[in-house]
Amino acid sequence: xxxxxxxxxxxxxxxxxxxxxxxxxxxxxxxxxxxxxxxxxxxxxxxxxxxxxxxxxxxxxxxxxxxxxxxxxxxxxxxxxxxxxxxxxxxxxxxxxxxxxxxxxxxxxxxxxxxxxxxxxxxxxxxxxxxxxxxxxxxxxxxxxxxxxxxxxxxxxxxxxxxxxxxxxxxxxxxxxx
Numbered sequence: 001x002x003x004x005x006x007x008x009x010x011x012x013x014x015x016x017x018x019x020x021x022x023x024x025x026x027x028x029x030x031x032x033x034x035x036x037x038x039x040x041x042x043x044x045x046x047x048x049x050x051x052x053x054x055x056x057x058x059x060x061x062x063x064x065x066x067x068x069x070x071x072x073x074x075x076x077x078x079x080x081x082x083x084x085x086x087x088x089x090x091x092x093x094x095x096x097x098x099x100x101x102x103x104x105x106x107x108x109x110x111x112x113x114x115x116x117x118x119x120x121x122x123x124x125x126x127x128x129x130x131x132x133x134x135x136x137x138x139x140x141x142x143x144x145x146x147x148x149x150x151x152x153x154x155x156x157x158x159x160x161x162x163x164x165x166x167x168x169x170x171x172x173x174x175x176x177x178x
Contacts, residue, residue, distance in 0.1 A: 003074040007111035008084065009101050011035050011067035012055035013149060016156040018070060019087065020080045027104040027160060028069035030113065033057040035065045035164060037132045037150075038116055038125040043090050044143040052139030052146035053132055055153065056094065056116035058125055066162045069101055069111055081112065088114045093122040133170055137177035147174050 009030055010018060037053040046052025057065060072080045088094050094114035101111045116123055127135075139146035154171040157164050 004077075005074050006072050006077045006081075007101070007109045008070045008072060008080070009067055009099070009111040009113040010070065011057060011065050011113075012153055014070075015068045015160070016152050020070075020072065020083055021076055022070035023073050024069075024071035026069050026071075027162065028067060028101040028109075028111070029104075030057065030065045030067065030099060030101050030111075032059060032061055032063060033065050033115060034060050034063040035067070035167070036116075036125060037127070037136070037170070038123060039093050040122040040124050041139070041141055041146070042122065043141060045141040045146040045149050046135075046139040047141060050139055051122075051135070052141055052149075053124070053127075053135050054149065057113065058116050059118070066160075066164075068160070069103055069109065084112070084114075091120075091122060093117055093120040129166060129169060129173070133173040133177060136170065137174045147178055150174055 035055055036058040038058045039054050039056040040051035041054040042048045042051050045054050095117045097115050098110050102108050136146045136150050154167045
């Protein structure tokens, strides 16, 4: 049983739908990864027959991803980790990793995060933004339409003052397609 508080890094739906209790929430940066629609979604935002796309952290030297860091009380850590593993590891396309993140105030902490397994069959890091937009505009999965996921994430990034040009472009393009 974990007694110390833990940090969790969110860069996609965890920013607008964490689904767990936390004691602090801060903007944070993860280095050497970028936010990308590089995972085919066969559960939450698509199906096996018609996969959607969800965001994942794709490794890229020199890149960075801004998101939210949540501090979870030690007494809740095991429960939250169980919840996150059930939610995020549904198809084993994500790998759970504890990585250093930098909070907006400059403090460095270790955070649980979920990064893309580039060897997994659901990895699709080669898609152009136009190809991504076409998929996101039509896919629907168990948690709803794929475009809803995109627009919610883009809106929350704006609310937080986090710039992401690719998500802005995709959100604009998908609205035209839908």
